[in-house]
Amino acid sequence: MTGEAPTEITLLRTRSLTSVVRQEIERLILTGAIEAGSRLNEQALAARLGVSRGPVREAIRGLERQGLVVTVVNQGSYVRKVSVEEALELYDLRALLTARACEVIAAGPPPGAEARLAALVEEMERAAEADDAPRYYALNLQFHDALMELGSGPRAQRIYADLGNELHLFRRRALVQPEKMRESNAEHAALLAAFRARDPAAARAAGEAHIRGGKRRFAASSPGANSTKPQQTAPGGHDDQESPPQHDPPQPARRRRR
Amino acid sequence: MTGEAPTEITLLRTRSLTSVVRQEIERLILTGAIEAGSRLNEQALAARLGVSRGPVREAIRGLERQGLVVTVVNQGSYVRKVSVEEALELYDLRALLTARACEVIAAGPPPGAEARLAALVEEMERAAEADDAPRYYALNLQFHDALMELGSGPRAQRIYADLGNELHLFRRRALVQPEKMRESNAEHAALLAAFRARDPAAARAAGEAHIRGGKRRFAASSPGANSTKPQQTAPGGHDDQESPPQHDPPQPARRRRR
DNA sequence: GAAGTGCAAATCGTCAACAGTTTGCACCCT
DNA sequence: AGGGTGCAAACTGTTGACGATTTGCACTTC
Numbered sequence: 001m002t003g004e005a006p007t008e009i010t011l012l013r014t015r016s017l018t019s020v021v022r023q024e025i026e027r028l029i030l031t032g033a034i035e036a037g038s039r040l041n042e043q044a045l046a047a048r049l050g051v052s053r054g055p056v057r058e059a060i061r062g063l064e065r066q067g068l069v070v071t072v073v074n075q076g077s078y079v080r081k082v083s084v085e086e087a088l089e090l091y092d093l094r095a096l097l098t099a100r101a102c103e104v105i106a107a108g109p110p111p112g113a114e115a116r117l118a119a120l121v122e123e124m125e126r127a128a129e130a131d132d133a134p135r136y137y138a139l140n141l142q143f144h145d146a147l148m149e150l151g152s153g154p155r156a157q158r159i160y161a162d163l164g165n166e167l168h169l170f171r172r173r174a175l176v177q178p179e180k181m182r183e184s185n186a187e188h189a190a191l192l193a194a195f196r197a198r199d200p201a202a203a204r205a206a207g208e209a210h211i212r213g214g215k216r217r218f219a220a221s222s223p224g225a226n227s228t229k230p231q232q233t234a235p236g237g238h239d240d241q242e243s244p245p246q247h248d249p250p251q252p253a254r255r256r257r258r
Numbered sequence: 259m260t261g262e263a264p265t266e267i268t269l270l271r272t273r274s275l276t277s278v279v280r281q282e283i284e285r286l287i288l289t290g291a292i293e294a295g296s297r298l299n300e301q302a303l304a305a306r307l308g309v310s311r312g313p314v315r316e317a318i319r320g321l322e323r324q325g326l327v328v329t330v331v332n333q334g335s336y337v338r339k340v341s342v343e344e345a346l347e348l349y350d351l352r353a354l355l356t357a358r359a360c361e362v363i364a365a366g367p368p369p370g371a372e373a374r375l376a377a378l379v380e381e382m383e384r385a386a387e388a389d390d391a392p393r394y395y396a397l398n399l400q401f402h403d404a405l406m407e408l409g410s411g412p413r414a415q416r417i418y419a420d421l422g423n424e425l426h427l428f429r430r431r432a433l434v435q436p437e438k439m440r441e442s443n444a445e446h447a448a449l450l451a452a453f454r455a456r457d458p459a460a461a462r463a464a465g466e467a468h469i470r471g472g473k474r475r476f477a478a479s480s481p482g483a484n485s486t487k488p489q490q491t492a493p494g495g496h497d498d499q500e501s502p503p504q505h506d507p508p509q510p511a512r513r514r515r516r
Numbered sequence: 517g518a519a520g521t522g523c524a525a526a527t528c529g530t531c532a533a534c535a536g537t538t539t540g541c542a543c544c545c546t
Numbered sequence: 547a548g549g550g551t552g553c554a555a556a557c558t559g560t561t562g563a564c565g566a567t568t569t570g571c572a573c574t575t576c
Contacts, residue, residue, distance in 0.1 A: 016331055042557075052532075074537050100350075154344075300527080312562095315528095332566080517576105524571090529564105529566080532561105545549090
């Protein structure tokens with residue numbers, strides 16, 4: 001062919017296959033196409049993506065470090081299952097980062113920051129009135145991303161994003177309920193007011209309160225918070241430093257075929 | 259069995275080769291044996307560790323996600339070089355996490371926590387008086403790890419550890435100066451006092467102040483904070499999402515042989 | 517003499533294959 | 547009939563090899 005468009009082949013020149021594969025697997029996990037707790041079959045994934053097992057394995061290692069999957073030695077990799085306790089900690093950490101970002105923004109907001117945030121709050125208001133939960137959800141995401149972008153460095157933003165992804169793994173993300181949207185957006189408005197007042201302490205408090213509110217709403221909608229033990233968490237304490245006395249079958253999720 | 263000691267062979271049964279390789283490469287990087295900015299030669303590493311290139315590549319992917327190395331497509335992986343700006347952000351984030359941990363500890367210290375921390379401060383005091391910087395450094399590390407362990411969840415601890423590792427990449431860690439040790443340990447003592455007083459707010463402030471003090475001491479000892487641009491940082495904004503208009507040779511660190 | 521061009525070596529990215537381990541079913545024994 | 551054992555298939559872990567790209571030196575040319 002003479003006039004080749006930027007097809008897949010062309011993309012491979014500027015981006016490693018491993019990178020593409022990881023992004024795709026990550027997408028599959030986050031959208032729930034792979035569902036938490038299930039096994040990642042390497043050759044099945046390789047076949048599905050039309051590549052060899054090498055890139056797939058490398059991609060999985062990255063995901064492992066990212067906290068999305070856990071791997072058992074001669075057994076395979078599983079999509080990580082976050083327990084209630086872990087999810088709550090994730091909320092706490094996000095609260096910490098958000099609060100800090102809000103503090104910074106209030107101390108010296110970049111030009112256009114307030115207008116941008118105000119516009120988002122405005123749109124969320126309309127979405128809430130229309131009971132358009134998906135739209136509210138998307139806007140809310142944008143709002144928080146903007147918060148982190150305006151008030152944090154790149155490293156903090158990445159941590160925040162990673163925490164968000166991990167949170168997705170908590171058995172089917174709790175959907176926002178229509179009623180909660182107004183409550184949530186009221187907190188957004190309070191945050192905005194603190195920004196306008198140039199009050200860092202108030203902004204920090206409002207930011208933390210907002211995420212804690214989200215945590216509370218999350219905990220309330222959590223399905224009973226199944227009292228089973230945290231069961232399958234990250235292998236070692238640090239990551240994989242040493243794990244001598246610990247070897248429990250990740251879960252009885254059977255291999256399905258044969 | 260006849261009584262075989264846990265030799266290398268035995269270890270391979272319980273721990274993937276990739277895991278061992280990654281830990282080793284990480285050690286090489288953190289101890290400075292590989293020095294920041296230099297290239298990671300895959301087959302050289304493979305030969306050195308006595309394995310094939312596969313595990314080495316997988317290990318590098320993990321390190322990449324961890325933020326210790328950056329990879330350019332058809333060129334190779336480099337030990338990441340953190341700029342002054344990035345190092346300062348890392349300090350900020352550690353301050354955030356430490357402050358939170360201190361707050362939690364002061365709110366309800368686990369049994370034995372205060373005694374454990376007090377003992378460490380005591381030892382650091384003696385090390386400072388003896389001008390034993392290496393020992394002080396090690397004890398200080400223990401102290402902060404203990405802080406995180408006592409006042410944070412596992413996820414926060416891992417983030418903290420990762421940030422610490424990244425900080426090691428800032429061109430030859432600034433050594434603690436004899437004089438600074440007393441200053442630093444005084445802050446430790448203040449923290450301890452806040453714990454004993456069960457004053458979360460004071461503990462939080464003291465914790466944050468301490469890390470900020472460390473940041474200040476670090477910035478002061480920073481070699482001029484070379485005013486060159488951040489040059490080689492993480493490729494894309496988020497990680498590797500998309501990086502179309504960016505392709506600068508990581509650095510003119512030449513390939514050395516031929 | 518300096519800049520541009522071409523070639524060859526080194527190295528990365530990817531693939532296919534081999535060995536070891538785990539797993540699940542079927543069979544056998546009690 | 548219930549439980550234990552053995553075997554075979556599937557899958558992971560690792561290796562070696564091939565093709566593609568980059569890079570640095572040498573040569574040519576202005």
